[in-house]
Amino acid sequence: MDVLEAIRTTRAMRRLDPDRDVSEADLLTILEAATRGASGGNAQPVRWLVVRDPELKRQVGAIYREQAAERLKTYAEMARQGDQTQARNLGSYQHLAEHLGAAPALVIPCARGVRGVVDASVYPGVQNLMLAARALGLGTTLTRIHLGGEAALKQVLGIPEDVHTFAIIPVGYPLGRWGEAPRRPVSEVVHWDRWEQRPPS
Numbered sequence: 001m002d003v004l005e006a007i008r009t010t011r012a013m014r015r016l017d018p019d020r021d022v023s024e025a026d027l028l029t030i031l032e033a034a035t036r037g038a039s040g041g042n043a044q045p046v047r048w049l050v051v052r053d054p055e056l057k058r059q060v061g062a063i064y065r066e067q068a069a070e071r072l073k074t075y076a077e078m079a080r081q082g083d084q085t086q087a088r089n090l091g092s093y094q095h096l097a098e099h100l101g102a103a104p105a106l107v108i109p110c111a112r113g114v115r116g117v118v119d120a121s122v123y124p125g126v127q128n129l130m131l132a133a134r135a136l137g138l139g140t141t142l143t144r145i146h147l148g149g150e151a152a153l154k155q156v157l158g159i160p161e162d163v164h165t166f167a168i169i170p171v172g173y174p175l176g177r178w179g180e181a182p183r184r185p186v187s188e189v190v191h192w193d194r195w196e197q198r199p200p201s
Contacts, residue, residue: 001135010130011181013139014092016172018102026136027105027171033132034109037125045113046122049157049165051106059156061101063149064168068097071145096143096170103170108153110163122166129169139174142167 031048039045051057072094079087100106109126111118130140144167146153153165192199 003131006131006134008180009178010134010140011179012092012141013174013176014096014141014170015175016099016103016139016170017175018099018104018172020104020173022104022138022171022173026138027107029136030129030132030138030171031107034125034129037121037123037128039121039124040118043121045111045118046125047110047163048125049108049110049159051108051157052104056156057101057103057106059101060106060146060153060168061099063152063156064100064143064146065097067148068093068145072097096141097145100143100168100170104172105170107169107171108157109166109169110159111166112163115164118164119166126167126169133171134178137173138171139176140169140171142169144168 027050031050034046034048035044037046051060072090075086075090075093079090107129109122111122113121126142130142133140146165146168150165153159154161154163159165187198187201190199191197
């Protein structure tokens, strides 16, 4: 798949088929792509924790669901007040909260270092992983709602105290369709040379 097509069509896939397994070969392929992400000074601080064990996934899913509960109330209220984005996505948010632990695989990027600093060495790899997954027909989404329960997550998965987690990325075959998510045109979001000076048309 052309990289620009992958970029255009990689979108949050929160509904994944729990009954269709993802091969270890495909997981290793997307993880290899993740390791190619840029990192400050090529320090490569990210460690990728892959959770496949059904009982561990269930426990991670329970932690996630508990943390998501309050956020979902906020999103539901925003939808009631007319926020069309939240109204459109609320069902898929709720589905993810209920079914995260049923995804074929969960990938958790981890790193030691100072939050807000080391992040810049984490997320390029995350994006590579998601684009590689798209090229293989695998759906992903990035969520950080678990961070309020990070201590419990670390305990379940044996993550050392001084290691931070940055996301949970469920991986599986999507139940929805691929397509381009709506985005503002470049002319609305790009400033050229100076603030409020638009790019050439």
